[in-house]
Amino acid sequence: MVELPDVPTPITGALLYCFKDKMDGAKATVLGAVEEKSTKKPISLAGTYVSHKFDAAAPSALKVTVKELLIASYWHVEYTITGTSDEIVTAVVSTASSPRQ
Secondary structure: OOOOOOOOOOOOOEEEEEEEEEEEOOEEEEEEEEEEOOOOOEOOHHHHOOOOOOOOOOOOOEEEEEEEOOOOOOOOEEEEEEEOOHHHHHHHHHHHOOOOO
16 A cells, blocks of 8 residues: 655645845845734744645745744744845845735
């Protein structure tokens, strides 16, 4: 019998809230937290889910590295965005750091 992996399921009722942490030329750091949609408080990922994964998709002009923050803090993930120019990184980070609605 062949075992198939479980199909990933999206987290419903949650939002990834991002905050621009640092800008240094063509490099930026953005922090992210998964928040409960109704309370806007961080979700305890380890206490709520068996497993989770943060990922990022980016155009070829950007390189994005993802680092999960394992210490107990408000933020769950750190994205480091490096681009071919300051303008490209600034444009991407400004959309990722838009205020909550």
